[in-house]
Amino acid sequence: MADSDPDHVLVPTLGRPREDEALAYALETFPDADVTLLTVVTPLDAPLSEGSVLERSEVRTDQARDSATELLESVPESTAADRVRIETVEGRPGNVVPRYASEEGFDHVVMYGSGSGPGSGSTGFVRRFLGRGIAATVVERTTRPVTVLE
Template sequence: MADPDPDRVLVPSLGRPGEDEALAYALESFPDAEIVLLAVVTPLESPLSEGGVLERDDDRFEEARETAKTRLASVAADSSERVRIETVEGRPGTVVPRYASDEAVDHVVMYGHGTNTSGLVRRFLGRDVATTVVERTDEPVTVLG
C-alpha cells in the first residue's frame, strides 16, 4: 500500500515539456516531503542523445542542472528549500528506478513522456519512459499527462 505521506518524492527532469506540471503536482500533493528533482543526462551512445556529436567533456551535466534550476524557479521558487537537485547520467528508464530504490525514495511523480508520440518515434525509441519507470519501480509512481 502506498505511503499517503511520503518523506521523499522523486521528480525526474529530462528537459521535456510537461515536467513543470509534475514538479508542481509533487510540491502541492506532498507538502511535507523532500522533493528530489533528478536531472537525467542521457549517455551519448543512447538513441535519445544528440547523436554522439558531443565530446565526453561537454557541458551537458551543467546544462541539465541549470534546466532543473530554471524549472524549479518557474514553478515554485518559494518552495526551493524543500527541493534538492541531483544529476545522473544514464538511460531514464534505468536510472530513475535505480535512484528511487538506492536513495530510499517513497514516491515518483513524472510527466508521461512519449505518450503522445507517433508510432514511428515509439518504434525508434523503444517505449515511452513513463511506462518503463512504472514497470521497473517498486515505489508508487504517479504519471501525469
C-alpha cells in the first residue's frame, strides 16, 4: 500500500438510497483499508428528523444497525465482512461524522451526497432551499479527506 493510501476509511450512512455505492467504492478504491460503516441515527429533537419520529431511540438504533447489516450484505465483495465493522451513533450527522472521523483516527471519509438531481427524492428541494446538504457540512467540518459520490 502506498503511503497516501488510507488505513482506516469511514463510510457514514443515514438510511438513504444508494449508500451501498459509497461502501462499494470504499472497498474497491482502498482494498487494503479497514472500513467502518457508521450508521447515524438523528435524534428526535433534531429539526428535519428523518422518519420513525415516534419510535423510541433504542428501536431506531436497532433499525439503523439492521439496515447497515443489510447494506453490508448487499455488497458483492465476498471478503468485505472481514474488513468492515459496523458502528452506530446518535446525533446530527453534520456534527457527528466529522467529530467521529477525527476522534477515531480515520484517514478518509467516503459518503453518498445524494445531490438535488433526478432520483434524489423530496429532500433535493429541501437541500436546494436551505442551500446545503449533509455531505457539504461534513466536507466543511472535517479535517480528513472526503470523497462525496453523487
